[in-house]
Amino acid sequence: MKNVLIVDDENSFLLSLLQGLDAYATDFNTLTAQNGKAAVEVLRTSRIDLVVTDLKMPEMDGFGLLAYMSKMHPEIPVMVMSAYCTPEIKEQLNNLGAFTVLEKPIDFYDFVEHIFAELHAVSKGYIRGITLPAFSSSLRWKRRPAP
Numbered sequence: 001m002k003n004v005l006i007v008d009d010e011n012s013f014l015l016s017l018l019q020g021l022d023a024y025a026t027d028f029n030t031l032t033a034q035n036g037k038a039a040v041e042v043l044r045t046s047r048i049d050l051v052v053t054d055l056k057m058p059e060m061d062g063f064g065l066l067a068y069m070s071k072m073h074p075e076i077p078v079m080v081m082s083a084y085c086t087p088e089i090k091e092q093l094n095n096l097g098a099f100t101v102l103e104k105p106i107d108f109y110d111f112v113e114h115i116f117a118e119l120h121a122v123s124k125g126y127i128r129g130i131t132l133p134a135f136s137s138s139l140r141w142k143r144r145p146a147p
Helices: 011-024 037-044 062-070 089-097 108-125 132-142
Strands: 002-007 030-034 050-053 078-082 100-103
Touching: 002 011, 002 037, 002 108, 011 030, 011 108, 030 037, 037 050, 037 062, 050 062, 050 108, 062 078, 062 089, 078 108, 100 108
Parallel strands: 002 030, 002 050, 050 078, 078 100
Antiparallel strands: none
């Protein structure tokens, strides 16, 4: 069973997402954290297949969480949801490796479709938009012949 971690400091928003995602409990488990610091603890103790995070949170914001994940868990895909997505913020997110950005208020069914698409891509051998065969063939071209 896949595990999706949703990180947001708005408790009512988290609860409403959990209620809606309960319909998909046979497809994936949903875990939550109320800030980046709590999310790091979940990442240390649980196998997570997808992280969905807000940007503005206390203690450790979404940018801090993304920086941590790019160092410690680069294999886990990330979706970002935010009410404050300027072109500059989207560029920062792209540089950190977050490819899917959903603007709040989110459309719940669009949100679910993105979750399934990310989980499906991971199970089919994609790492952040790159297929494993393409990645391994690119490594072959960079090897130098033995002397």
